[in-house]
Amino acid sequence: MSVEAVEKASPASFLDRREAGFLHFVKYHGLGNDFILVDNRDSSEPKISPEQAAKLCDRNFGIGADGVIFALPGINGTDYTMRIYNSDGSEPEMCGNGVRCFARFIAELENLQGRHSFKVHTGAGLIIPEIQEDGKVKVDMGEPILKASDTACKQDQSVVKSGLNVDGVTWNVTCVSMGNPHCITFGTEGGQLAEIGPKFENHEVFPARTNTEFVQVFTHSHLKMRVWERGAGATLACGTGACAVVVATVLEGRAERNCTVDLPGGPLQIEWREENNHIYMTGPAEVNDS
Numbered sequence: 352m353s354v355e356a357v358e359k360a361s362p363a364s365f366l367d368r369r370e371a372g373f374l375h376f377v378k379y380h381g382l383g384n385d386f387i388l389v390d391n392r393d394s395s396e397p398k399i400s401p402e403q404a405a406k407l408c409d410r411n412f413g414i415g416a417d418g419v420i421f422a423l424p425g426i427n428g429t430d431y432t433m434r435i436y437n438s439d440g441s442e443p444e445m446c447g448n449g450v451r452c453f454a455r456f457i458a459e460l461e462n463l464q465g466r467h468s469f470k471v472h473t474g475a476g477l478i479i480p481e482i483q484e485d486g487k488v489k490v491d492m493g494e495p496i497l498k499a500s501d502t503a504c505k506q507d508q509s510v511v512k513s514g515l516n517v518d519g520v521t522w523n524v525t526c527v528s529m530g531n532p533h534c535i536t537f538g539t540e541g542g543q544l545a546e547i548g549p550k551f552e553n554h555e556v557f558p559a560r561t562n563t564e565f566v567q568v569f570t571h572s573h574l575k576m577r578v579w580e581r582g583a584g585a586t587l588a589c590g591t592g593a594c595a596v597v598v599a600t601v602l603e604g605r606a607e608r609n610c611t612v613d614l615p616g617g618p619l620q621i622e623w624r625e626e627n628n629h630i631y632m633t634g635p636a637e638v639n640d641s
């Protein structure tokens with residue numbers, strides 16, 4: 352069913368159709384990082400399995416997406432819970448582009464107009480997206496995690512500009528977690544991501560695998576990155592990755608705390624605020640109907 356049809360039909364018709372085994376979903380994207388968003392507010396468990404999600408994400412035999420995101424009831428005083436399956440069916444802790452899409456999806460479901468913020472429970476803890484007047488979404492992404500063992504990296508100190516041997520080549524990397532693990536390296540576009548990406552993703556130093564970002568620094572406030580995502584491969588954008596990249600760039604003394612990060616799908620504005628150590632990400636989230 353086309354997105355228009357999904358949007359125009361009354362919710363009641365979708366409730367009936369869902370009884371008949373249909374799934375109410377809408378496709379959104381954040382800078383081309385695209386997701387199937389499922390209204391799961393009436394159940395505390397995702398309506399579909401990781402295996403079914405992987406099938407839906409298949410771009411030839413399914414709907415096609417980088418992941419499936421579920422809007423579940425909130426817990427412990429939050430408004431909603433967000434869960435996500437990557438396109439390989441693995442479940443990450445958090446998704447930056449996804450939570451912006453999540454906020455816009457909730458606003459559609461609840462018929463909300465204008466500025467609105469939500470308290471969202473995620474695997475990375477409390478995340479607060481706020482829909483801005485211009486339709487963009489500003490997200491309080493919480494604090495970065497730098498202790499190596501918490502960045503799902505087996506090395507025991509924080510990993511800043513450390514040598515990592517990947518398939519016989521030593522790369523300088525900085526590891527940062529935004530709830531999900533990121534390995535950041537500077538100075539190259541990464542070449543053939545499909546070749547080098549999986550070697551980082553599945554490196555034995557990352558027991559939970561890792562997302563990997565290849566960064567070029569244009570100025571102290573303008574960066575460019577490409578990403579090989581854990582469980583999704585090369586994507587057009589990665590919100591948690593852009594946040595981790597700004598942290599790594601500041602830690603390596605290459606940039607200021609407020610940066611524009613250019614991704615293949617477009618730019619994100621990232622600020623690592625000194626006074627509270629929180630990271631704020633601002634960017635678009637749109638329905639895939641253009």
Ligand SMILES: N[C@H](CCC[C@H](N)C(=O)O)C(=O)O
Pocket residue numbers: 384437442443444445446447448449531532562580581582583586588589590591592
């Ligand atoms: N593949 C990521 C999850 C999605 C993150 C990305 N799409 C974002 O916008 O943050 C992981 O396994 O950690």
